[in-house]
Amino acid sequence: MADRPLKVLIAKPGLDGHDRGAKVVAHALRDAGCEVIYTGLKRGVEEIVQEAIQEDADVIGLSILSGAHLTLCQKLLDRLRAAEAEIPVVVGGTIPATDAEALLAMGVQHVFPTGTHLPEIVAYFRGLAPAETGGRP
């Protein structure tokens, strides 16, 4: 398979309607050459997992500003495991440092708390290799 751009699913799980951060990150990743799918607001974790599998996403980026990140991430990771989908999950939002540690322990790949600069996020995604392609050049 030829080298292809990283495919990123940006999702807003739960009920939180603040999508400025999700859209800014989606925009920046698209400008950086990624293929970006944005799910829109209020998506159930099951829907997000299904969409990630169907779209063959290389990574799921969750944006959560409501404080419900521990509950939502645990549910999403459980669903991914149940579906035997090995898609890394990264999370951004209003996430206190102690919760970030808990999220990483849970199996989240990376946490970007509020205030993370955009280039840092873009650089992180660029460092991820698209699946089944033998890596990036």
Next chain:
Amino acid sequence: MSAKAPQLRDAVLLDGIPIKPVYTPEDQAGFDYARKLGNPGEYPFTRGIHPSMYRARVWTMRQYVGFGTPSETNARFKYLMAHGQDALNVAFDLPTQLGLDSADPRAEGEVGRVGMAVDSLADMEEAFDGIPLDRVSVSLTINSMAAIIQAMYLVVAERQGVAWDRIVTTPQNDILKEFIARGTWVYPVEPSLRLVADLAEFCAREAPRVNPISVCGYHIREAGCTPAQEMAYGLAIVAAYIERLLARGLDIDAFAPRLSFNFTCWGRLFEEIAKFRAGRRLYARMLRERFGARDPRSMMLRTLIGGGGSGFTVEEPENNLIRGAYYALAAALAGAQTMALPTYDEAYTIPSPKAQLLALRTMQICAEETGVTDTADPLAGSYFVEALTDAMEAKILEELAGLERLGGIVEAVKSGAIQAEVARQAYLFEQKLLSGEYPKVGVNRHVAPEAERQARPDLELYAFDPKAARAQVAKLERLRRERDHAAVARALARLRDEARGAANLLPAILEAVRAYATLGEMAGALGEVFGEHKEPLVF
């Protein structure tokens, strides 16, 4: 000349307006005081809506409050009232804002998280227990569920023996900005607009001191738009609601005096002040010339000015206290009727009591120590401020014309064109922050050394208690067992029926509220008829 002219840095506002190093009488050539300004309290209200502004009465100070359960919220209200806050602003949790009961699986992890959980009238009775509703003014931050929550408040008043014409509330009830920015929409655009108008119409007829719509440019700005867009979108949104209320046969002067606004004021001090002065002038003209208002009160842009959390930073959070003081100054000089400030810790946590109190003290110091309240519109006549007010007016008109090209605000919301523009502006702003073009101390100027940045700030984090959510669910289950099931079923059937027709839904909602139908049941009954909004996915 022997000396070289100094190199001046650029000064351009977020809306692209360049600022000159100095303004002179030439910038005011042909200035017509009566047409452009008028005295404070006089058309077109550029200088403010009251003749003596804060000399007569200082702005209302209204912090945004909401804690997990109705009883916690009740206790916090009483605390704030004891510290001199004269109005309350209620935050609801997300399930409540979206019409989900606390026991709904979709609500898991969110019950009581960002505000108070309300499942039925019983919760509102508890939240306002011991708070005389004829003596407080309460702002309800609720939109798609505004008609239901306001109906609950009316029934609480009824049971306290307070007549509906004595109560003062401000349900936010601005669904268009939810579609654009804040995201707590439920139903498609048209039935959502019907609910906004149903509540506003009902209040105009039955509870005339209720301010039935608070149009929020605030959240759209928080989502990324520019100051001129914030004002333009606010004006376009209010016009859309006014058109719907006029179509119901209401007289403009029967409801327009109770319309109000919510805008932010973070950023460049004078750009913000000019935005409000221009906005008042444009609103007055729109109401008089386009909508035929005759009562001057209909032409007054009354607004809450809230600091604007997006001006605050995660970096060195104590700096936000200083920013908050400038935002309070901007809001005062801009002529706010009500003021609210974000708390310095809000990027980290639900505000601590200390942070809430500091925000309140910031406003009190501004009001009582600085002298800014001594005279109305102290900046009037400034060569700079008047020129900038004119420039902002032109920008706002330009944005309004742009909306018309998109088919008007309602069409632009349905197509997602306006959401895309706001997202584009958010991205542009992010780039300005990164490049340093937009200065932020601690972010792109005077950045602390790495080690200091890594240190966790000393903040009191709100400890969310999952027990409270479980107690809320248990309370809901008890209610479901104990209420009159036949009355609930009858009321919900009526609500469904009336949703299919065109009559005002408030009487049916009130019946369901009195029968202790749950919020989720009422919202679900409406959803069966209205369906769900499909979000245009643009970024």
